[in-house]
Amino acid sequence: MIQTLKQWLAGYKAEETPSESIQRKTAELQKGPLPRHVAMIMDGNGRWAKKRGLPRIAGHRAGMQTVCDIIRAADDLGIEVLTLYSFSTENWKRPKEEINYLMGLPEEFLKMYLNEIMERNIHVRMLGQEEGLPGHTVNALHRLKEATKDNTGLELCFAMNYGSRSEILRAVERIIDDVKSGKMDKSQLNESLFSSYLFTANLPEPDLMIRTSGEVRISNFMLWQLAYSELCFTEVQWPDFSRERFYQAIEDFQRRSRRYGAV
């Protein structure tokens, strides 16, 4: 009996635990070129809920869990900037009760995840216009920005009340004002200076943009900044997106980098 047990133990190969598997996969990806900045359009929440006979806000609630899973995955990998398209200027056309729910999510995030955000030394930034957002939403955004202002880790950008065309128009208006006031001369204008007038000033441009739920469109998201980005469109709806699927997108990015790395 003892002999059999010893033979079994000798041949026993410990199965990887889930965390060991994640650590192994993370280390493997870190050997290859990583995107500095990943931007994500988190689409498919409403359809995910509808398919299950649930109200749309159930999809947004489930989507929030995915937001946290992907923040953890990006941080563990060492991605420098993660931008999440949370609320577009077009979303104001949605039913009022859905908008009210969405406007409460930054507070929800703050309550549920601020401790972990601080433990991970994550810096939170908002891209978009505060004008038009409810006061309680702006307060939550300000509290997140204030709490994380000295953090030096992952730059986590929430695109809130964001539209790229209005971002570009706002930049043009500010440039015209600066030329008129003599703050700058028209001859100084170039792509780099123009970029500094956008919400994404001082951020590297996205190397990879991922959009979920099968829509193959940019939808007024970072139109200037995505000029040279790798685009990844997946059929998976955002609430079903995961660290594994995020890693698959990074693997695909690395394959593309290898292929196009050749001159």
Ligand SMILES: Cc1cc(N2CCCCCC2)n2ncc(-c3ccc(F)cc3)c2n1
């Ligand atoms: C409006 C909205 C919608 C929103 N969704 C949940 C994820 C699915 C996609 C849309 C719905 N999420 N998820 C996180 C935030 C958020 C925003 C700012 C912030 F500082 C902290 C968290 C959020 N905001």
